[in-house]
Amino acid sequence: MIEQIDIGDISVEVEFKDIKNIHLSVYPPTGRVRIAAPERMDLDTIRLYAISKIKWIKKNQKNFQNQERETPREYLNLESHYVWGQRYLLKVIEKEKVPGVEITHKNMILTVRSGTDQEKRESIISAWYRDELRDKAAPLFEKWENILKVKPNKIIVRWMKTKWGSCNPKTGNILLNTELAKKPIIFLEYIILHELVHLLEPHHNANFVSLMDRYMPHWKHIRDELNRAPLGHVDWEY
Numbered sequence: 001m002i003e004q005i006d007i008g009d010i011s012v013e014v015e016f017k018d019i020k021n022i023h024l025s026v027y028p029p030t031g032r033v034r035i036a037a038p039e040r041m042d043l044d045t046i047r048l049y050a051i052s053k054i055k056w057i058k059k060n061q062k063n064f065q066n067q068e069r070e071t072p073r074e075y076l077n078l079e080s081h082y083v084w085g086q087r088y089l090l091k092v093i094e095k096e097k098v099p100g101v102e103i104t105h106k107n108m109i110l111t112v113r114s115g116t117d118q119e120k121r122e123s124i125i126s127a128w129y130r131d132e133l134r135d136k137a138a139p140l141f142e143k144w145e146n147i148l149k150v151k152p153n154k155i156i157v158r159w160m161k162t163k164w165g166s167c168n169p170k171t172g173n174i175l176l177n178t179e180l181a182k183k184p185i186i187f188l189e190y191i192i193l194h195e196l197v198h199l200l201e202p203h204h205n206a207n208f209v210s211l212m213d214r215y216m217p218h219w220k221h222i223r224d225e226l227n228r229a230p231l232g233h234v235d236w237e238y
Contacts, residue, residue: 002209005043007050010057013204014046022046024053027227030162031061075121081108083132085184092121101128126178130157133181133188140192147215150199164226167195169202183226190222 003014013034023036037046050057073079079090088108095111101124102109112121134157145151153172160166160177164187167174174195180188193216201208212219 001039002204002206003043004204005047005050007047007054010054010061011204012050014043016041022049024050024057026057026060026064027224030227031057031064032227033057033061073122075110075118075125081125082182083108084136084181099124101125126159129178129181133157133176133178136181136185136188137176137192140189141196144189144193144196144215148196148200150196152196152199165191165195167198169198172199186222187226190216190219190226193219194223 001016003016005012005014010033013032015034015036016039017036019036019038022038022041025034025036026032027034033050035046035050073081075090075092077090077092080087081090082088083103088103089106091107091109093109093111094114094116096113097111099110099112099116099120102111108125110121110125112124134155137155137157141152141155151172152167152174154174156173156175157178158175159179160175163175164177164180165175174192176188176191176195180191194212197208197211197215201211216222
């Protein structure tokens with residue numbers, strides 16, 4: 001059974017399990033707080049326990065917030081970039097033609113006009129990631145909208161510092177982080193399902209968990225894998 005308690009402005013997910021001791025965890029990248037508690041423990045006791053650990057919780061959340069999410073990119077040749085979980089070496093080609101991005105077997109080819117600076121190169125690749133995410137997300141939204149019998153009002157794709165996605169059940173708007181285009185596509189599908197389920201159940205309670213369990217039985221494993229992934233990655237090959 002899943003419950004949620006609020007300690008000031010901190011939401012704590014409480015899962016009752018067949019265990020003897022209480023366990024407190026704070027998860028990256030956003031500092032999500034979770035308590036695993038013995039089945040017979042009451043919520044008031046759990047609340048007092050969480051309050052007693054509030055300094056530790058805030059310290060860990062601050063560490064995640066201050067953690068550098070990705071190595072700064074320079075958009076130069078031989079820089080590695082990721083698309084749907086696959087690594088590609090950036091190849092910059094200067095031509096007097098419309099700028100664009102193309103994926104080959106091993107390379108992300110960035111075509112730019114001569115003299116294009118780093119900021120412009122970044123904007124071209126970022127726009128390409130947004131378009132790529134929209135293209136891959138569209139059939140997944142259609143799939144899960146038909147299954148769940150829900151329809152979001154608006155789907156917004158943009159870069160976010162600490163969230164992979166979000167849903168506002170009141171407006172029906174769903175946000176997706178462009179960084180998802182760098183991860184295996186199962187993560188995108190999980191986020192889409194997660195946010196669409198919020199149109200049926202706004203809170204992370206037992207009903208939400210039940211719905212997720214029904215439609216994606218291994219969602220917790222996928223969630224944990226995604227939360228362990230950095231919000232960006234870059235390396236070099238020489």
